[in-house]
Amino acid sequence: MRQHGSAWPAGLLAAVALIQHLLAGSQTAFAAEAPAPIPEKLRLLTDFFEEEVASGKLPGAVVLIQQHGRPxxxxxxxxxxxxxxxxxTVDTQFALLSMTKPITSFAAMMLVDEGKLSLDDPVAKxxxxxxxxxxxxxxxxxxxxPTLDFVAARRPPTIRDLLQHTSGIAGDYVTGWVRSVYLEAHLFDGRFDNAEFADRxxxxxxxxxxxxxxxxxxxIDVLGRIIEIVSGETLYHFLKRQLFDPLGMSHTKFVLDTPEERALMAEPLPDDTLLVELEKARRLHPEWESGGSGLVSTLVDYARFAQMLLNGGELDGKRYLSRAAFDNMTTDHVGPGSGVxxxxxxxPGDGFGFGYGFAVRTAAGEMRLAGSIGELKWDSGSGTYFGVNPKLDMIYILMEQVDKERGPIRDSLRKLIYGAFPSDP
Structure with missing residues (x-):
């Protein structure tokens, strides 16, 4: 196999062989008609990341574009x-931060699909x-x-609200009274697990x-706690049994257990202060299995999850979510006419709606970003980013640990990936 007209490095040959083995039989119905990327255009993607590293903006990264189940x-x-x-390396461990959310959301939908949880259940249940x-x-x-007043909720928040971020639960990233209230609550003080965090x-x-x-x-942190209550297991053990073990995601965890695993962990640049602090806080709370931001994973593992999404909830002959539940999960629920x-x-950004755990491309949008209607995507505060494009029968994944430059890198990645295809998909 060759890349951009030159031989693949020996280490990547082994990685490609592993990914091909893991994803054998994963081709979807779009395979025959989707155009392939142009090798010369892919070289621009290489040039971009080499320059980001050489200029000191980025310590390192790994990028995968996978089409028809093959890199x-x-x-x-x-x-x-x-x-x-x-x-x-392809087995480098990365903090997923918010790219944990699609996994936890998918796990909750598995319980909905099994009738053990209802989208309309109130969170207080x-x-x-x-x-x-x-x-x-x-x-x-x-x-x-300005003064803060309180009124009664017209209805209680539900599981559906948790999944589509319409619960009224927020975080400290916003401004005004919301930020003040969340900061003053000291949510991350001391030791706590999912039960304690949900109560906070x-x-x-x-x-x-x-x-x-x-x-x-x-x-999604609260949703993680509800998964524990419904399943009778810790969030990690439920994810491991229902998703990670069957999918072969053996390196996706909340806590790295051994020195060998920890030595594979990607680290942000020392002056990337916000991400340094976020990662420090994550490691200080190994008892907290955050369904919203706690997982670490590898490129190979996340490719298994993304390919399963591309296949409509199925991989290697095993169905993880019924087609009806998957379609509901990947449909925009917050767009025009939704009242949201x-x-x-x-x-999610311009041109994207939101389903249950993913941004869903619904329109070209004012910015007319490259991509296709129906694409799923999400990213994180650590710069990790993935997309699932059924029209091109393609997934793409970026693993990195960077906050300062993640916006420009994400935008350039998207432009360069779609620019490599022979026509606007």
Whole structure:
């Protein structure tokens, strides 16, 4: 096999062989008609990441484009840790941060599919401290000073709300009173597990009426706790039994157990201070199996999950989610006519709606980003990014650990990947 007109490096040959073996028989119905990428255009992707590493903006990365169940581009760049100089490899471990959310959301939909959980169940059915939570409303008094008032929720938040981020649960990334309330709650103090964390969140007011506003935050962390309650297992053991073991995702965990595993961990640049602090906080709480941001994984493992999504919830002859449940999960539920509002913190972005755990491409959008209607995608605060494009029968995955440059890198990655195909898909 050759890449960009030159031989694959020996280490990547083994990785390609492994991925091909793991994904044998994964081709979808679009395989015969989807155009292949142009090798010369893929070289631009290599040039871009080599320059990012050479200029010191990025310690290292690994990029996969997989079409018809086979890698058409797989390349590693730079190092996983500038202190050791150890190179990025396909078995390098990366903190997924918010790319944990699609996995936890999928696991919850498996319980819905089995009839063990209902999308319309109130969150308080499983976490009673969520009962009758008020909604915070900022008012301005006669002197122009903002004050926080509370009103009753018109209905309780549900499992569906958790999945589509319309629960009213937020995080401290926003501004104003919401940020103040979340920071003042000291959610991450001391030791805590999913049960304790869900109760801490439940003590805070909802930030919008349930079902009316897309707001990113800790909804999927609460969902992780509900998975534990319904399954009778820790979140990791449920994920391991239902997804990781069957899919062959043996390196996807909340905690790396051995020195050998920890030596494979990618590290951010020391001056990437926000990500350094986020990763430090994640490692300080090994007892917290965060369904929203806690997993670490490898390129090979996440490719298994992404390929299963491309196949409509099935891989290697095993179906993980019924077609009806999968279609519901990957349908936009927050677009026009849904009654759901959003602001500039709407992370799916221009042209994308949101299903249960993924952004779903619904339109060209004002920015007319490259891509296809029906594409699924998500990314994270550590720069990891993946997409699933049924029209091209293709998945793409970027694994890196960077916050400062992740926006420009993500945008360039998308442009270069789609620019490599012979026509606008």
């Amino acid at each position: 058409v581009y797989l390349k590693t760049f730079g190092v996983r840790d500038i202190k050791t100089g150890q190179p990025i 499983y976490v009673p401290s969520f009962a009758e939570r008020p909604v915070g409303v900022e008012e301005v008094d006669a002197s122009g000073k 969140i439940a003590k805070l007011p909802l930030t919008q009426q349930p079902g009316t506003f897309w707001r990113y935050g800790h909804s 509002g959003h602001d500039h913190f709407y992370f």
